[in-house]
Amino acid sequence: MNLIxxxxxDFTRMAPDRASGRVSLVGRRREHVCSIHRAAVGDELCVGLAGGTMGYGRVVLLNDDSLELDVELDTDPPAALPVQLVLAMPRPLVLKRVLISATAMGVKKIFLIQSNRVERSFxxxxxxxxxxxxxxxxxGLEQAKDTIVPELELRTRFRPxxxxxxxxxxxxxxxxxxxxxxDVPCPRDLQEPVTLVMGPEGGFVPFEIEKLEAIGCSVVHLGERILRVETALPALLARLF
Amino acid sequence: MNLIxxxxxDFTRMAPDRASGRVSLVGRRREHVCSIHRAAVGDELCVGLAGGTMGYGRVVLLNDDSLELDVELDTDPPAALPVQLVLAMPRPLVLKRVLISATAMGVKKIFLIQSNRVERSFxxxxxxxxxxxxxxxxxGLEQAKDTIVPELELRTRFRPxxxxxxxxxxxxxxxxxxxxxxDVPCPRDLQEPVTLVMGPEGGFVPFEIEKLEAIGCSVVHLGERILRVETALPALLARLF
Structure with missing residues:
Protein backbone atom coordinates (compact mmCIF):
# COMPACT_ATOMS: atom_id res chain seq x y z
CA MET A 1 0.00 0.00 0.00
CA ASN A 2 2.04 2.90 -1.33
CA LEU A 3 -1.06 5.12 -1.22
CA ILE A 4 -4.06 4.90 1.10
CA ASP A 10 -14.17 8.01 5.21
CA PHE A 11 -14.36 11.79 5.73
CA THR A 12 -15.60 13.18 9.03
CA ARG A 13 -14.91 16.65 7.67
CA MET A 14 -14.20 17.79 4.11
CA ALA A 15 -13.51 21.29 2.75
CA PRO A 16 -15.98 22.46 0.09
CA ASP A 17 -13.23 22.35 -2.55
CA ARG A 18 -12.53 18.69 -1.59
CA ALA A 19 -8.84 19.56 -1.21
CA SER A 20 -8.56 18.91 2.53
CA GLY A 21 -10.33 17.39 5.47
CA ARG A 22 -10.14 14.73 8.15
CA VAL A 23 -10.66 11.01 7.63
CA SER A 24 -11.24 8.20 10.09
CA LEU A 25 -10.15 4.74 8.99
CA VAL A 26 -10.85 1.33 10.53
CA GLY A 27 -10.13 -2.23 9.41
CA ARG A 28 -7.64 -3.18 6.71
CA ARG A 29 -6.23 0.28 6.08
CA ARG A 30 -5.73 1.06 9.78
CA GLU A 31 -4.08 -2.31 10.32
CA HIS A 32 -1.77 -1.85 7.35
CA VAL A 33 -0.70 1.58 8.54
CA CYS A 34 0.03 0.15 12.02
CA SER A 35 1.74 -3.10 11.10
CA ILE A 36 3.48 -2.39 7.81
CA HIS A 37 4.07 1.37 7.79
CA ARG A 38 4.51 1.33 11.59
CA ALA A 39 3.24 4.88 11.56
CA ALA A 40 2.94 7.14 14.60
CA VAL A 41 1.09 10.37 15.33
CA GLY A 42 2.67 13.16 13.27
CA ASP A 43 3.80 10.92 10.40
CA GLU A 44 2.75 11.82 6.87
CA LEU A 45 1.37 9.11 4.59
CA CYS A 46 0.57 9.22 0.89
CA VAL A 47 -3.22 9.31 0.34
CA GLY A 48 -5.63 9.80 -2.55
CA LEU A 49 -9.35 10.32 -2.92
CA ALA A 50 -10.97 7.68 -5.14
CA GLY A 51 -11.75 9.37 -8.43
CA GLY A 52 -9.94 12.53 -7.35
CA THR A 53 -6.65 14.07 -6.31
CA MET A 54 -3.74 12.70 -4.25
CA GLY A 55 -1.66 14.20 -1.46
CA TYR A 56 -0.59 13.57 2.12
CA GLY A 57 -2.36 12.65 5.33
CA ARG A 58 -0.83 13.53 8.69
CA VAL A 59 -1.63 11.03 11.44
CA VAL A 60 -3.53 12.83 14.23
CA LEU A 61 -4.84 9.75 16.06
CA LEU A 62 -3.83 6.11 15.95
CA ASN A 63 -5.07 3.46 18.32
CA ASP A 64 -6.36 -0.13 18.24
CA ASP A 65 -9.71 0.95 16.81
CA SER A 66 -9.14 3.90 14.61
CA LEU A 67 -6.75 5.91 12.49
CA GLU A 68 -7.42 9.61 11.91
CA LEU A 69 -5.61 11.65 9.30
CA ASP A 70 -5.66 15.33 8.36
CA VAL A 71 -5.39 15.21 4.61
CA GLU A 72 -4.31 17.70 1.96
CA LEU A 73 -5.09 16.73 -1.62
CA ASP A 74 -3.39 18.76 -4.32
CA THR A 75 -1.84 16.43 -6.93
CA ASP A 76 -3.42 14.86 -9.98
CA PRO A 77 -3.19 11.07 -10.26
CA PRO A 78 -0.80 9.66 -12.89
CA ALA A 79 -1.97 9.52 -16.50
CA ALA A 80 -3.98 6.47 -17.52
CA LEU A 81 -2.69 4.15 -20.21
CA PRO A 82 -4.62 4.81 -23.46
CA VAL A 83 -5.81 1.23 -23.60
CA GLN A 84 -8.97 -0.78 -23.20
CA LEU A 85 -8.42 -4.38 -22.22
CA VAL A 86 -10.66 -7.20 -23.47
CA LEU A 87 -9.61 -10.32 -21.62
CA ALA A 88 -10.93 -13.86 -21.76
CA MET A 89 -12.00 -14.67 -18.21
CA PRO A 90 -8.98 -16.15 -16.36
CA ARG A 91 -9.05 -18.82 -13.67
CA PRO A 92 -10.19 -17.29 -10.35
CA LEU A 93 -6.71 -17.45 -8.80
CA VAL A 94 -5.20 -15.69 -11.78
CA LEU A 95 -8.03 -13.18 -12.14
CA LYS A 96 -7.12 -11.32 -8.98
CA ARG A 97 -3.44 -11.00 -9.87
CA VAL A 98 -4.25 -9.89 -13.41
CA LEU A 99 -6.69 -7.22 -12.22
CA ILE A 100 -4.14 -5.91 -9.70
CA SER A 101 -1.43 -5.66 -12.29
CA ALA A 102 -3.64 -4.19 -15.05
CA THR A 103 -4.85 -1.56 -12.59
CA ALA A 104 -1.35 -0.84 -11.31
CA MET A 105 -0.15 -0.29 -14.87
CA GLY A 106 -2.92 2.24 -15.53
CA VAL A 107 -5.62 0.34 -17.45
CA LYS A 108 -8.99 2.05 -16.87
CA LYS A 109 -11.43 -0.11 -18.82
CA ILE A 110 -11.50 -3.90 -18.63
CA PHE A 111 -13.96 -6.27 -20.28
CA LEU A 112 -13.86 -9.85 -19.02
CA ILE A 113 -15.37 -12.06 -21.71
CA GLN A 114 -16.40 -15.65 -22.29
CA SER A 115 -14.40 -17.65 -24.82
CA ASN A 116 -14.42 -21.23 -26.00
CA ARG A 117 -11.58 -22.31 -23.69
CA VAL A 118 -12.95 -20.51 -20.62
CA GLU A 119 -14.60 -22.88 -18.16
CA ARG A 120 -18.15 -21.70 -17.48
CA SER A 121 -17.57 -22.23 -13.74
CA PHE A 122 -15.08 -19.34 -13.71
CA GLY A 140 -3.73 -2.06 -7.79
CA LEU A 141 -4.38 1.65 -7.19
CA GLU A 142 -2.82 1.50 -3.72
CA GLN A 143 0.23 -0.24 -5.22
CA ALA A 144 0.78 2.18 -8.10
CA LYS A 145 -0.32 5.41 -6.34
CA ASP A 146 -3.37 6.16 -8.43
CA THR A 147 -6.97 7.09 -7.58
CA ILE A 148 -9.06 6.37 -10.69
CA VAL A 149 -10.87 3.04 -10.22
CA PRO A 150 -11.01 1.10 -13.52
CA GLU A 151 -14.38 0.15 -14.98
CA LEU A 152 -14.82 -3.60 -15.04
CA GLU A 153 -17.46 -5.09 -17.34
CA LEU A 154 -18.45 -8.75 -17.65
CA ARG A 155 -19.69 -10.33 -20.89
CA THR A 156 -20.64 -13.96 -20.59
CA ARG A 157 -21.29 -14.58 -24.30
CA PHE A 158 -18.48 -14.25 -26.84
CA ARG A 159 -20.32 -13.86 -30.11
CA PRO A 160 -22.92 -11.24 -29.17
CA ASP A 183 4.03 -13.63 -38.10
CA VAL A 184 3.22 -10.05 -37.08
CA PRO A 185 5.13 -8.91 -34.00
CA CYS A 186 3.38 -6.72 -31.45
CA PRO A 187 4.13 -3.05 -32.28
CA ARG A 188 6.15 -0.88 -29.88
CA ASP A 189 5.82 2.55 -28.34
CA LEU A 190 2.45 3.49 -29.84
CA GLN A 191 1.15 7.03 -29.60
CA GLU A 192 -2.50 6.15 -30.22
CA PRO A 193 -5.28 4.51 -28.19
CA VAL A 194 -5.32 0.73 -28.28
CA THR A 195 -7.88 -1.99 -27.62
CA LEU A 196 -5.91 -5.04 -26.51
CA VAL A 197 -7.69 -8.38 -26.76
CA MET A 198 -6.18 -11.37 -24.93
CA GLY A 199 -7.32 -14.98 -25.07
CA PRO A 200 -7.56 -17.59 -22.33
CA GLU A 201 -5.02 -20.26 -21.39
CA GLY A 202 -4.74 -22.32 -24.57
CA GLY A 203 -5.63 -19.29 -26.66
CA PHE A 204 -8.64 -18.28 -28.72
CA VAL A 205 -9.99 -20.96 -31.07
CA PRO A 206 -9.76 -20.27 -34.86
CA PHE A 207 -13.45 -19.31 -35.06
CA GLU A 208 -12.93 -16.64 -32.43
CA ILE A 209 -9.86 -15.26 -34.17
CA GLU A 210 -11.87 -15.07 -37.41
CA LYS A 211 -14.68 -13.19 -35.66
CA LEU A 212 -12.21 -10.73 -34.14
CA GLU A 213 -10.43 -10.18 -37.44
CA ALA A 214 -13.76 -9.72 -39.22
CA ILE A 215 -14.54 -6.65 -37.14
CA GLY A 216 -11.10 -5.13 -37.68
CA CYS A 217 -8.80 -6.54 -34.99
CA SER A 218 -5.19 -7.31 -36.02
CA VAL A 219 -3.47 -10.41 -34.66
CA VAL A 220 0.01 -9.83 -33.20
CA HIS A 221 2.46 -12.00 -31.28
CA LEU A 222 4.96 -11.40 -28.51
CA GLY A 223 7.54 -13.94 -29.66
CA GLU A 224 7.44 -17.70 -29.91
CA ARG A 225 7.31 -18.25 -26.16
CA ILE A 226 3.86 -18.99 -24.77
CA LEU A 227 3.32 -16.86 -21.68
CA ARG A 228 0.76 -17.05 -18.90
CA VAL A 229 -1.74 -14.22 -18.99
CA GLU A 230 -0.28 -12.68 -15.81
CA THR A 231 3.14 -12.48 -17.52
CA ALA A 232 1.89 -11.61 -21.00
CA LEU A 233 -0.28 -8.68 -19.88
CA PRO A 234 2.46 -6.51 -18.30
CA ALA A 235 4.78 -7.49 -21.16
CA LEU A 236 2.25 -6.40 -23.80
CA LEU A 237 1.38 -3.14 -22.05
CA ALA A 238 5.06 -2.24 -21.57
CA ARG A 239 5.80 -2.94 -25.19
CA LEU A 240 2.79 -1.04 -26.56
CA PHE A 241 3.34 2.20 -24.59
CA MET B 1 2.42 -27.52 -19.58
CA ASN B 2 2.81 -26.67 -23.25
CA LEU B 3 5.92 -28.84 -23.44
CA ILE B 4 6.82 -31.92 -21.39
CA ASP B 10 13.34 -40.59 -18.11
CA PHE B 11 14.72 -42.49 -21.11
CA THR B 12 14.45 -46.27 -21.23
CA ARG B 13 16.06 -46.14 -24.66
CA MET B 14 17.91 -43.33 -26.38
CA ALA B 15 19.52 -43.19 -29.83
CA PRO B 16 23.26 -42.41 -29.79
CA ASP B 17 22.60 -39.04 -31.47
CA ARG B 18 20.10 -38.22 -28.66
CA ALA B 19 17.51 -37.34 -31.33
CA SER B 20 15.03 -40.13 -30.54
CA GLY B 21 14.16 -42.73 -27.96
CA ARG B 22 11.50 -43.93 -25.56
CA VAL B 23 10.65 -42.31 -22.23
CA SER B 24 8.64 -43.56 -19.29
CA LEU B 25 7.02 -40.91 -17.09
CA VAL B 26 5.34 -41.22 -13.70
CA GLY B 27 3.97 -38.69 -11.21
CA ARG B 28 3.20 -35.07 -12.08
CA ARG B 29 3.89 -35.25 -15.80
CA ARG B 30 1.85 -38.43 -16.31
CA GLU B 31 -1.03 -36.97 -14.31
CA HIS B 32 -0.96 -33.73 -16.26
CA VAL B 33 -1.02 -35.54 -19.59
CA CYS B 34 -3.99 -37.63 -18.40
CA SER B 35 -6.09 -35.01 -16.68
CA ILE B 36 -5.31 -31.80 -18.57
CA HIS B 37 -4.23 -32.93 -22.04
CA ARG B 38 -6.61 -35.90 -21.83
CA ALA B 39 -4.20 -37.70 -24.12
CA ALA B 40 -4.72 -41.20 -25.52
CA VAL B 41 -2.45 -43.76 -27.16
CA GLY B 42 -1.39 -42.43 -30.57
CA ASP B 43 -1.57 -38.75 -29.61
CA GLU B 44 1.46 -36.55 -30.17
CA LEU B 45 2.63 -34.21 -27.44
CA CYS B 46 5.25 -31.48 -27.51
CA VAL B 47 8.38 -32.58 -25.61
CA GLY B 48 11.91 -31.30 -25.05
CA LEU B 49 15.08 -32.70 -23.53
CA ALA B 50 16.40 -30.53 -20.69
CA GLY B 51 19.43 -28.71 -22.06
CA GLY B 52 18.79 -30.06 -25.56
CA THR B 53 16.41 -30.16 -28.48
CA MET B 54 12.60 -30.21 -28.67
CA GLY B 55 10.17 -32.26 -30.73
CA TYR B 56 7.19 -34.56 -30.37
CA GLY B 57 6.41 -37.64 -28.31
CA ARG B 58 3.83 -40.15 -29.49
CA VAL B 59 1.93 -41.85 -26.65
CA VAL B 60 2.56 -45.61 -26.83
CA LEU B 61 1.30 -46.54 -23.37
CA LEU B 62 -0.85 -44.69 -20.86
CA ASN B 63 -2.28 -46.19 -17.68
CA ASP B 64 -2.71 -45.31 -14.01
CA ASP B 65 0.97 -45.85 -13.29
CA SER B 66 2.91 -44.88 -16.31
CA LEU B 67 3.09 -42.91 -19.52
CA GLU B 68 5.39 -44.04 -22.30
CA LEU B 69 6.27 -41.90 -25.29
CA ASP B 70 8.30 -42.50 -28.44
CA VAL B 71 10.07 -39.19 -28.91
CA GLU B 72 11.71 -37.48 -31.86
CA LEU B 73 13.80 -34.43 -31.03
CA ASP B 74 14.80 -32.23 -33.94
CA THR B 75 14.12 -28.58 -33.12
CA ASP B 76 16.31 -26.08 -31.29
CA PRO B 77 14.76 -24.34 -28.28
CA PRO B 78 13.83 -20.65 -28.67
CA ALA B 79 16.58 -18.05 -28.33
CA ALA B 80 17.38 -16.87 -24.82
CA LEU B 81 16.93 -13.23 -23.86
CA PRO B 82 20.36 -11.54 -23.74
CA VAL B 83 19.88 -10.58 -20.12
CA GLN B 84 21.21 -11.47 -16.70
CA LEU B 85 18.82 -10.73 -13.87
CA VAL B 86 20.00 -9.55 -10.45
CA LEU B 87 16.98 -9.52 -8.19
CA ALA B 88 16.59 -8.62 -4.54
CA MET B 89 15.16 -11.72 -2.89
CA PRO B 90 11.34 -11.50 -3.05
CA ARG B 91 8.87 -12.80 -0.47
CA PRO B 92 8.56 -16.60 -0.79
CA LEU B 93 5.09 -16.43 -2.34
CA VAL B 94 6.28 -13.98 -4.95
CA LEU B 95 9.58 -15.76 -5.59
CA LYS B 96 7.97 -18.73 -7.27
CA ARG B 97 5.84 -16.61 -9.62
CA VAL B 98 8.78 -14.38 -10.51
CA LEU B 99 11.02 -17.36 -11.30
CA ILE B 100 8.32 -18.92 -13.48
CA SER B 101 7.79 -15.75 -15.43
CA ALA B 102 11.50 -14.86 -15.79
CA THR B 103 12.15 -18.39 -17.07
CA ALA B 104 9.15 -18.31 -19.40
CA MET B 105 10.39 -15.05 -20.91
CA GLY B 106 13.82 -16.55 -21.63
CA VAL B 107 16.08 -15.34 -18.80
CA LYS B 108 18.97 -17.82 -18.36
CA LYS B 109 20.94 -16.37 -15.46
CA ILE B 110 19.37 -15.16 -12.23
CA PHE B 111 21.12 -13.90 -9.11
CA LEU B 112 18.92 -13.59 -6.02
CA ILE B 113 20.59 -11.14 -3.66
CA GLN B 114 20.22 -9.73 -0.17
CA SER B 115 19.28 -6.07 0.15
CA ASN B 116 18.48 -3.77 3.05
CA ARG B 117 14.70 -4.15 2.68
CA VAL B 118 14.81 -7.94 2.24
CA GLU B 119 13.76 -9.79 5.38
CA ARG B 120 16.51 -12.24 6.37
CA SER B 121 13.86 -14.93 6.91
CA PHE B 122 13.16 -15.00 3.16
CA GLY B 140 8.54 -21.77 -16.73
CA LEU B 141 10.20 -23.90 -19.41
CA GLU B 142 7.12 -26.12 -19.73
CA GLN B 143 4.96 -22.99 -20.09
CA ALA B 144 7.08 -21.26 -22.72
CA LYS B 145 8.25 -24.37 -24.64
CA ASP B 146 11.93 -24.14 -23.87
CA THR B 147 14.53 -26.65 -22.63
CA ILE B 148 17.44 -24.62 -21.25
CA VAL B 149 17.20 -24.52 -17.45
CA PRO B 150 18.29 -21.09 -16.11
CA GLU B 151 21.17 -20.87 -13.68
CA LEU B 152 20.03 -19.61 -10.31
CA GLU B 153 22.61 -18.21 -7.90
CA LEU B 154 22.04 -16.99 -4.35
CA ARG B 155 24.04 -14.20 -2.72
CA THR B 156 23.13 -13.51 0.88
CA ARG B 157 25.36 -10.42 1.33
CA PHE B 158 24.77 -7.28 -0.73
CA ARG B 159 28.04 -5.43 -0.43
CA PRO B 160 30.52 -8.25 -1.14
CA ASP B 183 14.36 11.01 -14.56
CA VAL B 184 15.86 8.50 -17.00
CA PRO B 185 13.25 6.27 -18.64
CA CYS B 186 14.07 2.62 -19.25
CA PRO B 187 15.43 2.27 -22.81
CA ARG B 188 13.53 0.28 -25.44
CA ASP B 189 14.33 -2.42 -27.97
CA LEU B 190 18.00 -2.87 -27.13
CA GLN B 191 20.27 -4.91 -29.37
CA GLU B 192 22.95 -5.54 -26.75
CA PRO B 193 23.27 -7.76 -23.67
CA VAL B 194 21.83 -6.30 -20.48
CA THR B 195 22.27 -6.89 -16.78
CA LEU B 196 18.99 -5.89 -15.15
CA VAL B 197 19.09 -5.16 -11.40
CA MET B 198 15.79 -4.98 -9.52
CA GLY B 199 15.25 -3.98 -5.90
CA PRO B 200 12.91 -5.40 -3.27
CA GLU B 201 9.45 -4.17 -2.30
CA GLY B 202 10.09 -0.64 -1.10
CA GLY B 203 13.12 -0.37 -3.38
CA PHE B 204 16.87 -0.24 -2.83
CA VAL B 205 18.03 2.17 -0.12
CA PRO B 206 20.17 5.17 -1.24
CA PHE B 207 23.41 3.50 -0.09
CA GLU B 208 22.68 0.52 -2.32
CA ILE B 209 21.90 2.70 -5.32
CA GLU B 210 25.20 4.54 -4.76
CA LYS B 211 27.10 1.25 -4.62
CA LEU B 212 25.45 0.06 -7.85
CA GLU B 213 26.12 3.35 -9.62
CA ALA B 214 29.73 3.31 -8.42
CA ILE B 215 30.44 0.11 -10.34
CA GLY B 216 28.78 1.39 -13.52
CA CYS B 217 25.07 0.60 -13.28
CA SER B 218 22.63 3.20 -14.66
CA VAL B 219 19.39 3.90 -12.86
CA VAL B 220 16.26 3.87 -15.05
CA HIS B 221 12.53 4.07 -14.33
CA LEU B 222 9.43 2.53 -15.86
CA GLY B 223 7.09 5.47 -15.26
CA GLU B 224 5.79 7.03 -12.08
CA ARG B 225 3.66 4.05 -11.13
CA ILE B 226 5.17 1.76 -8.51
CA LEU B 227 4.78 -1.84 -9.66
CA ARG B 228 5.11 -5.11 -7.81
CA VAL B 229 8.16 -7.09 -8.86
CA GLU B 230 5.99 -9.74 -10.58
CA THR B 231 4.46 -7.00 -12.75
CA ALA B 232 7.60 -4.91 -13.20
CA LEU B 233 9.79 -7.80 -14.36
CA PRO B 234 7.79 -8.82 -17.47
CA ALA B 235 7.21 -5.13 -18.22
CA LEU B 236 10.94 -4.34 -18.07
CA LEU B 237 11.95 -7.36 -20.13
CA ALA B 238 9.33 -6.64 -22.81
CA ARG B 239 10.45 -3.03 -23.02
CA LEU B 240 14.18 -3.79 -23.15
CA PHE B 241 14.00 -6.43 -25.93
Missing part, protein backbone atom coordinates in the same frame (compact mmCIF):
# COMPACT_ATOMS: atom_id res chain seq x y z
CA UNK A 5 -7.14 5.14 -1.08
CA UNK A 6 -9.88 7.21 0.57
CA UNK A 7 -13.60 7.28 -0.16
CA UNK A 8 -16.13 10.03 0.56
CA UNK A 9 -17.57 8.04 3.45
CA UNK A 123 -18.05 -16.95 -13.86
CA UNK A 124 -19.19 -18.19 -10.45
CA UNK A 125 -15.95 -17.05 -8.84
CA UNK A 126 -16.41 -15.34 -5.47
CA UNK A 127 -14.05 -12.65 -6.74
CA UNK A 128 -16.77 -11.39 -9.09
CA UNK A 129 -19.40 -10.83 -6.40
CA UNK A 130 -20.48 -7.35 -5.39
CA UNK A 131 -18.20 -6.12 -2.65
CA UNK A 132 -15.36 -8.38 -3.87
CA UNK A 133 -15.04 -7.26 -7.44
CA UNK A 134 -13.44 -3.92 -6.63
CA UNK A 135 -10.89 -5.30 -4.17
CA UNK A 136 -8.10 -6.12 -6.64
CA UNK A 137 -8.73 -2.82 -8.41
CA UNK A 138 -8.22 -0.97 -5.13
CA UNK A 139 -5.08 -3.00 -4.36
CA UNK A 161 -20.17 -9.22 -27.50
CA UNK A 162 -17.81 -9.36 -30.48
CA UNK A 163 -20.49 -8.86 -33.14
CA UNK A 164 -22.77 -6.34 -31.46
CA UNK A 165 -20.64 -4.40 -28.97
CA UNK A 166 -16.96 -4.65 -29.82
CA UNK A 167 -17.14 -2.76 -33.15
CA UNK A 168 -18.26 0.37 -31.30
CA UNK A 169 -15.74 -0.21 -28.48
CA UNK A 170 -12.73 -0.43 -30.79
CA UNK A 171 -13.79 2.58 -32.88
CA UNK A 172 -11.02 5.19 -32.85
CA UNK A 173 -8.51 2.74 -31.36
CA UNK A 174 -5.96 0.35 -32.79
CA UNK A 175 -7.45 -3.07 -32.02
CA UNK A 176 -4.88 -5.80 -31.42
CA UNK A 177 -5.36 -9.46 -30.53
CA UNK A 178 -2.39 -11.08 -28.77
CA UNK A 179 -2.16 -14.54 -30.27
CA UNK A 180 0.95 -16.63 -30.90
CA UNK A 181 -0.12 -17.94 -34.31
CA UNK A 182 0.88 -15.04 -36.53
CA UNK B 5 10.37 -31.43 -20.18
CA UNK B 6 12.34 -34.67 -20.24
CA UNK B 7 15.53 -35.59 -18.41
CA UNK B 8 18.12 -38.24 -19.26
CA UNK B 9 16.83 -40.50 -16.50
CA UNK B 123 16.40 -16.96 2.74
CA UNK B 124 14.93 -19.83 4.77
CA UNK B 125 12.13 -20.30 2.25
CA UNK B 126 11.35 -23.92 1.45
CA UNK B 127 11.35 -22.91 -2.21
CA UNK B 128 15.13 -22.51 -2.07
CA UNK B 129 15.88 -26.02 -0.83
CA UNK B 130 17.54 -28.60 -3.07
CA UNK B 131 14.87 -30.41 -5.01
CA UNK B 132 12.51 -27.43 -4.76
CA UNK B 133 14.64 -24.71 -6.28
CA UNK B 134 14.37 -25.98 -9.84
CA UNK B 135 10.60 -26.50 -9.77
CA UNK B 136 9.52 -23.00 -10.85
CA UNK B 137 12.27 -23.00 -13.48
CA UNK B 138 10.89 -26.22 -14.93
CA UNK B 139 7.33 -24.84 -14.82
CA UNK B 161 28.39 -9.28 -4.12
CA UNK B 162 28.19 -5.79 -5.59
CA UNK B 163 31.80 -4.82 -4.87
CA UNK B 164 33.62 -8.08 -5.56
CA UNK B 165 31.48 -10.01 -8.06
CA UNK B 166 29.11 -7.72 -9.91
CA UNK B 167 31.79 -5.70 -11.77
CA UNK B 168 32.90 -8.87 -13.58
CA UNK B 169 29.29 -10.01 -14.13
CA UNK B 170 28.20 -6.76 -15.81
CA UNK B 171 31.32 -6.57 -18.01
CA UNK B 172 30.30 -6.43 -21.67
CA UNK B 173 26.66 -5.75 -20.80
CA UNK B 174 24.56 -2.63 -20.33
CA UNK B 175 23.88 -2.62 -16.58
CA UNK B 176 20.55 -1.08 -15.59
CA UNK B 177 18.94 -0.67 -12.18
CA UNK B 178 15.16 -0.35 -12.23
CA UNK B 179 14.38 2.30 -9.61
CA UNK B 180 11.57 4.85 -9.60
CA UNK B 181 13.68 7.74 -8.30
CA UNK B 182 15.29 8.94 -11.51
Missing amino acids: LLFDE WNSKALRDGERNKPLIL FVEDELPAIIKGTRALVAHPET | LLFDE WNSKALRDGERNKPLIL FVEDELPAIIKGTRALVAHPET
